[in-house]
Amino acid sequence: MLAYIFGVALFALGICVSVALHEAGHMLTAKAFGMKVRRYFVGFGPKVFSFRRGETEYGLKWIPLGGFCDIAGMTAMDEVTPDEAPRAMWRYKTWKRTVVLAAGSFTHFVLGFVVLYLMAVTMGLPNIMGTPQISSVSQCVQDATTREEYVNPRQCAPGAPAPAKEGGIQPGDVIVSVSGTPTPTFEDVVNEIQPLSGPTRITVERDGETVPLTVDVTQVKRPVLNAQGEREIVEVGSIGVTFPREFHYDLVAGLGGAATFTGDMLVQTWQRLLEFPERIPAVVEAIFGAERDPNTPVSVVGASRIGGEAVERGIWWLFLFLLASLNFFVGIFNLLPLLPLDGGHIAVTWYERVRDFVRKLRGKAAGGPVDYTKLSAVTMVVILIGGAVVLLTVTADIVNPIRLPS
Incomplete structure (x- = not known):
C-alpha cells in the first residue's frame, strides 16, 4: 500500500514539474524577446509564498493543478501601465509571439523525449508498435x-x-x-x-x-x-x-531510438485525440456500472492511480511511459486552435497577420488587434465543454477506474 501511495504521489509530482516547465517555457522565451513578465506562479488558489527577482514575481499556490505566466499585454485587451506599454506582448512580431505561445507545448515534447531517452538507455523502450523484429x-x-x-x-x-x-x-x-x-x-x-x-x-x-x-x-x-x-x-x-518486448540502446543510439519513438507516440497521440469525442459515451456508461474500456480517456486522477499501481508492482517502464504519454497529450492538446488554449491565441495571432497582409495588398491600412470580447462566447463554450469532460473522467476514475491486469 505504501508503494502505491508513493507511486501516486510521485506521478502527481511529475505532473507538477511538467506544469512548471510549461509555464517556464512561456516565461523564458518572453524574457528572451524583451517582453515584460509580471508573474510566474505554479498552482492556483491561495498563495503559499512568493518572492521577487527583478521585475518578475515568482511563487507557489496551494492547488498544484496548473500554473500561469503573466506576460504584460498578451492581448491588446489587457490593461498595461505606461511603462509596460512599449514591451506589451501584442506589439511584438508575429513569429516572436508564436514562439512564446508555443514554448509551453514545446517543453512538454522535450520532457517526454527526455523521459523516453532515459528509458532507452536503462530499461529499454517498449515495443508498443509490435515491430516483428527477431530478437x-x-x-x-x-x-x-x-x-x-x-x-x-x-x-x-x-x-x-x-x-x-x-x-x-x-x-x-x-x-x-x-x-x-x-x-x-x-x-x-x-x-x-x-x-x-x-x-x-x-x-x-x-x-x-x-x-x-x-x-x-x-x-x-x-x-x-x-x-x-x-x-x-x-x-x-x-x-x-x-x-x-522492448528495445535497448546505448547512450548514443538512445538519441535516435528515443527520437523515433517520440515521433510514433506523437502520431498515436494525435490519432487518440481525434477519437476522443467518440470515446466519451463509454466513460459515461462506466460511471453507471458498465465495464471500463481501457482505451477510454483518463483524467490526471486516473493516470496517477495507474502510475501508483505500476510502482506498487515494480513496473517502472509503465510509470515512465505514462508520464511521457501525458506530456505528449498535453502538448498536442494545448496547440489546438481553440481559446483559451495557447493554440487559440496562436490562431488569432496569425489571423491578424494574414488579414493585415490581405489588407495591404488591397491598399488598406492594417486592421486593429482582434477584439477578444467578441470571442468570449466561443471561449466560454470551450471552457464549459472542457470542464464537463474533466468532471466525467475524474468521476469515472474514482468510481470505476482503469486498473492494470492481474
Whole structure:
C-alpha cells in the first residue's frame, strides 16, 4: 500500500514539474524577446509564498493543478501601465509571439523525449508498435503442452526441426510478409504462421534490404484457452523465433531510438485525440456500472492511480511511459486552435497577420488587434465543454477506474 501511495504521489509530482516547465517555457522565451513578465506562479488558489527577482514575481499556490505566466499585454485587451506599454506582448512580431505561445507545448515534447531517452538507455523502450523484429532464433521447435514447458523449454531432442534457423532467419531481421501477406506486427506474423505447415515463403528486411526466404513451418502442440475459458492442447504452426518486448540502446543510439519513438507516440497521440469525442459515451456508461474500456480517456486522477499501481508492482517502464504519454497529450492538446488554449491565441495571432497582409495588398491600412470580447462566447463554450469532460473522467476514475491486469 505504501508503494502505491508513493507511486501516486510521485506521478502527481511529475505532473507538477511538467506544469512548471510549461509555464517556464512561456516565461523564458518572453524574457528572451524583451517582453515584460509580471508573474510566474505554479498552482492556483491561495498563495503559499512568493518572492521577487527583478521585475518578475515568482511563487507557489496551494492547488498544484496548473500554473500561469503573466506576460504584460498578451492581448491588446489587457490593461498595461505606461511603462509596460512599449514591451506589451501584442506589439511584438508575429513569429516572436508564436514562439512564446508555443514554448509551453514545446517543453512538454522535450520532457517526454527526455523521459523516453532515459528509458532507452536503462530499461529499454517498449515495443508498443509490435515491430516483428527477431530478437532470437531457437535451436529447435518442439511440443510444449504446459506453460512450464513453454516458458522453460526442455533441451532440443536429436533431429528436432529448427525451421527459422535452417531457413536462414537471423536475429535483427524484420519479418515483413508471410506467404505474400504483409505482417506489420509480430501478432500478424503469429496469426499467419499458426495455420500453416510445410515450406512457406517468408520475406524479411535485413540491413535495409528485402530478403526472400523459404521456411519449413512445423506443427507443434501448444496449450490454449478455448471459447469456454478451458485449457486445451492444439497443433499450431511454429518457426522458432522470439520477438522483443522492448528495445535497448546505448547512450548514443538512445538519441535516435528515443527520437523515433517520440515521433510514433506523437502520431498515436494525435490519432487518440481525434477519437476522443467518440470515446466519451463509454466513460459515461462506466460511471453507471458498465465495464471500463481501457482505451477510454483518463483524467490526471486516473493516470496517477495507474502510475501508483505500476510502482506498487515494480513496473517502472509503465510509470515512465505514462508520464511521457501525458506530456505528449498535453502538448498536442494545448496547440489546438481553440481559446483559451495557447493554440487559440496562436490562431488569432496569425489571423491578424494574414488579414493585415490581405489588407495591404488591397491598399488598406492594417486592421486593429482582434477584439477578444467578441470571442468570449466561443471561449466560454470551450471552457464549459472542457470542464464537463474533466468532471466525467475524474468521476469515472474514482468510481470505476482503469486498473492494470492481474
